[in-house]
Amino acid sequence: MSKIAVLGAGSWGTALAIVLADNGHEVRLWAHRKEHADEMNQTHRNEKYLDVEIPDTITAFYNMEEAVKDAEAIIVVVPTKAIREVCQQLKNYISSSTQIIHATKGIEPGTLKRVSEMMSEEMPDFPYENIVVLSGPSHAEEVALRHPTTVAVSAVNLDRARQAQDLFNSENLRVYTSDDILGIEVGGALKNIIALGAGISDGLGYGDNAKAALITRGLAEIARLGTSLGANPLSFLGLSGVGDLIVTCTSVHSRNWRAGNLLGKGNNLDQVLEEMGMVVEGVRTVQAAHQFANEQGVEMPITQGIYQIIFEDKDPKDVVDELMNRNKRQEIDDISGVLKERYSDK
Ligand SMILES: NC(=O)C1=CN([C@@H]2O[C@H](COP(=O)(O)OP(=O)(O)OC[C@H]3O[C@@H](n4cnc5c(N)ncnc54)[C@H](OP(=O)(O)O)[C@@H]3O)[C@@H](O)[C@H]2O)C=CC1
């Protein structure tokens, strides 16, 4: 039995802690509020975030140093906006051989950094190639019920990804490795924007055709941005691309879908976030992607439209009208162009 620390006691941290406990590990679940850690230890539940029974082999901690002491692996799973703060503390307790895996899905507005890049900036002595990302279609609610789920893990150092695969793989959670950390992180982060759009579309009362269009053309935007950064375009057809788009755009478990649904029904952002009470990562990531599209000249009309609805109070119906009446174009062109450019002389 290994000691594993999970930093972040929200829905996903709790579900991953349960997976690790089921795999026979002793898990320390770190919460940044003492009363939250105490409550979980007393009730063996995490009522606000994921109301399932927490196994006895999971203990909640408030003190991060105690939580990570002698841990064989540390899982970082706080919202993107808390990553820097958590890593500033974590760097004091790790060595370069510590196994670190993050399961956070977002891109930072302003810097346009991915989560692994933010972590590396805050923990400069920890080798970037050893940071692993875990991402894929995996609602915490279903993982905690031990329903069959698949995810991908990736790191520049593939041995580290394989270690993470061994740690998490179970009869209920099938874990694949990938050598494209950039693509895996970008896919997991940007699908939240499209899930907001799918929720908005459903909130407006549009049907399955509109949602299928958003998923498919949203995927084109994700792949366009990701390949322009150097990702493998095929990653976006995988678990952290199409897989996560499907689950997040079509499931009532998705907070991004639910937030979009409330926006589509006429609520403003403040009302929506108050109602949600949990992280809605797409809201920050759409700011980052909107900024990236403008600065780099990458065509992302759905992303731009969702940004306008959320931050410029644009009527969602007007945004849909504009999307439908854009200049006519060919369906598949941009990614094949990138591929030709990249591989033409190989
Ligand atoms: N939920 C899911 O099904 C999945 C989520 N993810 C990703 O996992 C990440 C975490 O999401 P999730 O667990 O769902 O989020 P939740 O909203 O369920 O929980 C967030 C947790 O983070 C804590 N937190 C907030 N700020 C800080 C901070 N500064 N330091 C430490 N802890 C903090 C919150 O504490 P407090 O109560 O004090 O606010 C809360 O415990 C996100 O990037 C999400 O996209 C990925 C796959 C699945």
Ligand SMILES: O=C(CO)COP(=O)(O)O
């Ligand atoms: O990433 C997720 C499932 O794979 C969770 O999505 P939400 O944050 O929208 O709930």
